[in-house]
Amino acid sequence: MGDKGRSLKINKNMEEFTKVEEEMDVRRGPWTVEEDLELINYIASHGEGRWNSLARCAELKRTGKSCRLRWLNYLRPDVRRGNITLEEQLLILELHTRWGNRWSKIAQYLPGRTDNEIKNYWRTRVQKHAKQLKCDVNSQQFKDTMKYLWMPRLVERIQAASIGSVSMSSCVTTSSDQFVINNNNTNNVDNLALMSNPNGYITPDNSSVAVSPVSDLTECQVSSEVWKIGQDENLVDPKMTSPNYMDNSSGLLNGDFTKMQDQSDLNWFENINGMVPNYSDSFWNIGNDEDFWLLQQHQQVHDNGSF
DNA sequence: AAATTTGGCAACCGCGCTAAC
DNA sequence: GGTTAGCGCGGTTGCCAAATT
Known part of the structure; x- marks a missing residue:
């Protein structure tokens, strides 16, 4: 099911969906160092893209979306950090x-x-x-x-x-x-x-x-x-x-x-x-x-x- | 020193688009 | 042509540290 379909499901029955996610053991919130390393290592050897399957294959208990966001906004080597000049x-x-x-x-x-x-x-x-x-x-x-x-x-x-x-x-x-x-x-x-x-x-x-x-x-x-x-x-x-x-x-x-x-x-x-x-x-x-x-x-x- | 407010930022959510089936 | 999956975007939330009271 795509995100759109999933969001509909959330709208219909949020409690049920939360329960499903809990059963799937999907993690939310801040990323740990271990998770970061797993993601970095996986991408280093397999490349990025196909985020949902990447999340599964890397055995990260995160959604593909979450992995993508973490990678693009934080872990990517060319991300420039620090004050805006x-x-x-x-x-x-x-x-x-x-x-x-x-x-x-x-x-x-x-x-x-x-x-x-x-x-x-x-x-x-x-x-x-x-x-x-x-x-x-x-x-x-x-x-x-x-x-x-x-x-x-x-x-x-x-x-x-x-x-x-x-x-x-x-x-x-x-x-x-x-x-x-x-x-x-x-x-x-x-x-x-x-x-x-x-x-x-x-x-x-x-x-x-x-x-x-x-x-x-x-x-x-x-x-x-x-x-x-x-x-x-x-x-x-x-x-x-x-x-x-x-x-x-x-x-x-x-x-x-x-x-x-x-x-x-x-x-x-x-x-x-x-x-x-x-x-x-x-x-x-x-x-x-x-x-x-x-x-x-x-x-x-x-x-x-x-x- | 403790409580409260504010600011900064990472992460999440919902939606829309596209491609594959 | 309809459905599904993947992805990206913009808006929003929530956490935490710093500043203020």
């Missing part, structure tokens, strides 16, 4: 504005991150900030906040970090597991769009604006180019590209976070990712005083109808 945050915000809660699709563009992890990040961090701002996470107001404040702020932080750690002029590496940064296009820095003016008010356009004191980029011009994520379906399947699918040449560090053209635009993120340390949320958390103050300023502007 600034670059990843930026990418999640951008992609969510485009695709909404399509977590698995978003996860495709964050190598090693699972849809579950991204979903949890969104629910615990992003929705929290929406709540703090007393607005719905799906409201235009919050989307504007992300687009015109949060994301530029993230870019600013990333820039500040990268300038502090690596010369932006040229950094070409030869190792395959390092990212090639060939910054012929200086727009990456120059395009930095900083939407908060010296008064702390937000201007949603990409005209010349002063830079917040946080980063020393006051001479930067805001490029007329926009950050183009572009047409959704134009995006190249990340699986079909090298891990280095983010290209630094697109000039993404500019003000309009509404568009990203194609895969080459996404490449930028990965290059940045290779340049800067992995900062945890403690490095820049939108909940810190300064940023939250800015958010509130933004909200004031929004409430006054300036958008």
Whole structure:
């Protein structure tokens, strides 16, 4: 019986089903180390897939579904654990504005991150900030906040970090597991769009604006180019590209976070990712005083109808 | 120091889609 | 064409540690 049929059975007679599962001795809840090892060893020798039969053959007292979930979200060797980096945050915000809660699709563009992890990040961090701002996470107001404040702020932080750690002029590496940064296009820095003016008010356009004191980029011009994520379906399947699918040449560090053209635009993120340390949320958390103050300023502007 | 609340995250659930029979 | 099995996705729950009262 498939899951659908099984769920019907649950709906019809939950008690009976629970009894059946108990008789089948199906385990639920947290996985033990022993179970993890059994699953890892089984997959190592037999491969993954066919989860129900895998669960049976491996003599794991778990459903196939549970095995699959455990493997994909936790045990898989390429699962990346730890804090969501600034670059990843930026990418999640951008992609969510485009695709909404399509977590698995978003996860495709964050190598090693699972849809579950991204979903949890969104629910615990992003929705929290929406709540703090007393607005719905799906409201235009919050989307504007992300687009015109949060994301530029993230870019600013990333820039500040990268300038502090690596010369932006040229950094070409030869190792395959390092990212090639060939910054012929200086727009990456120059395009930095900083939407908060010296008064702390937000201007949603990409005209010349002063830079917040946080980063020393006051001479930067805001490029007329926009950050183009572009047409959704134009995006190249990340699986079909090298891990280095983010290209630094697109000039993404500019003000309009509404568009990203194609895969080459996404490449930028990965290059940045290779340049800067992995900062945890403690490095820049939108909940810190300064940023939250800015958010509130933004909200004031929004409430006054300036958008 | 104890009780309560909150936040983060792993795991589960229900549903829908697809392929095989 | 209907049924079943497998899989994947998004939403939700529940546990536990940390923070707060």
